[in-house]
Amino acid sequence: MMQMALANPGLVSLAAGFVDQGSLPVEAARRAIEGVLSESVEGRRALQYGTTIGDLQLRTHLIEQLERNEHVPAGTFRESVARTVVTTGSQQLLYLIAEALLDPGDIVLVESPTYFVFLGVLETRGARAIGVETDEGGLKLDALEATLQELKAQGMLHRVKLLYTITEHSNPTGISLAEERRKPLVELIARWSGEQKILILEDAAYRGLTYSDAEAPSVWRHDPEGETVILARTFSKTFSPGFKTGYGVLPPALLETVLRLKGNHDFGSGHFAQQVLDRVLADGTYERHLAELIGLYRRKRDVMLAALDEHFAGFDGAVTWTRPKGGLFLWFTVPEGLDTGPDGPFFARCLEEGVIYVPGALAFAESPGPVPRNHARLCFGVPSESELVEGARRLAAAYAGCLETVA
Ligand SMILES: Cc1ncc(COP(=O)(O)O)c(C=O)c1O
Known part of the structure; x- marks a missing residue:
């Protein structure tokens, strides 16, 4: 997935669990x-x-x-x-x-x-x-x-x-x-x-x-x-x-x-x-840096949540996501039956739209099973605020595309 992101600079990667590049304390x-x-x-x-x-x-x-x-x-x-x-x-x-x-x-x-x-x-x-x-x-x-x-x-x-x-x-x-x-x-x-x-x-x-x-x-x-x-x-x-x-x-x-x-x-x-x-x-350098990071990531989280709220508003709550109080990730859930795995239709649509995520199935132990296949991990740490907005828009466009195919 990292290779995909590097090969396509227009792609919005919500996949990589890295930290914000600009925030690194040079x-x-x-x-x-x-x-x-x-x-x-x-x-x-x-x-x-x-x-x-x-x-x-x-x-x-x-x-x-x-x-x-x-x-x-x-x-x-x-x-x-x-x-x-x-x-x-x-x-x-x-x-x-x-x-x-x-x-x-x-x-x-x-x-x-x-x-x-x-x-x-x-x-x-x-x-x-x-x-x-x-x-x-x-x-x-x-x-x-x-x-x-x-x-x-x-x-x-x-x-x-x-x-x-x-x-x-x-x-x-x-x-x-x-x-x-x-x-x-x-x-x-x-x-x-x-x-x-x-x-x-x-x-x-x-x-x-x-x-x-x-x-x-x-x-x-x-x-x-x-x-x-x-x-x-x-x-x-x-x-x-x-x-x-x-x-x-x-x-x-x-x-x-x-x-x-x-x-x-x-x-x-x-x-x-x-x-x-x-x-x-x-x-005290560490504490000062952490305070800056908190401000930065809080804004990114808010931008991401607001963009998801806006772009998924038309789907009657069929798609949900967590509203984290910290960290770098949120957990995104589409209706059961829509496979978010790397070979599934949602991932393919997302690639066409130019956005990637980590398929949720990777994060489950095989026992007791069955592993759910309708989740995704989205990281808001790396993309810029405008990329987060665009990423949410592309996710929604990919979801709408999948619904059309089913219909
Ligand atoms: C939950 C969790 N634990 C541990 C690590 C390992 O991080 P590091 O080895 O850089 O401290 C990570 C890194 O992404 C993580 O997400």
Whole structure:
């Protein structure tokens, strides 16, 4: 799809999950890089290898930042510094967790729909992903309980190792896990953890990019012993993916295995990027940049929603979409029976009109099936405001074209 977009410059791509090109913090990064290199001792330190777990000063600052995000007194999470691992984007952490925990045939519960790249990771491990229903409040706890009940009845409970949830402004739906479900989720998983411990992997890749409401405390926050929830964070969305730096706060029992695996992968993420990020965190640059991003993406979201409202007004509510309070995505639904897949009629019409999206079917685990084929993920992060308007117009024209064919 990226190739299609590159080959046809007139195409509006609502597919790529990249960040806004114009927002990338060139000046802020230049200042921080110059700062790191302005003094030769610090400069050489930054250009040397670091450690597998990541720079201690950065990890300390990350945990302090987490304390501010979660509105708890300074020092509350201090003991977590020792089990915070800096990773090459959060993607590396997702991979390492899968490698550390999963044997072929193990089961991972995921949201329906979920981040499709993680489904690929699970496939590589030979693990089985089972989807759990979501609604406008994210993961449905009654559906989760029913899935666990069913697996128990099948004698498969001992194969369930992990629940993966994208708690803030999810990729692909833009939906966040409702605040009132967060503590009960941790309790539910703790209740179902038997001899075989079940962990929660909280992927908070879009945390911070919030345009309407304050964000709820993380799920991780409801696990004070830190034994059940793995928190995955990244600077890719809120600062720059070019630094490819993220981090995980791990349960103590998992730390050594993950560090051993990471040691085998790279014995530490880029030390220079860590020093630069530490500077932008320490001097307030990061917070200022995030505030600008929030303004920018809020406008883009509003433009996208208004354009969809306008161009789909004539279809009597047959086509719907989520109204995200943050992040970069919305989830678009056409009537069942109209296939949005890459070989289906809607995608073909969209290509003719000059707009592309990510087919929703990619974001569903095959179990329990059948995979719905009438959704699409739309990203409003990359296109300009005028491209978003044009993209919505083209989507509506493609939809109208499909209706004509059916008629
Ligand atoms: C939900 C989610 N998790 C993790 C990632 C990985 O991002 P990175 O490795 O750049 O931190 C992404 C990137 O798109 C994502 O959407």
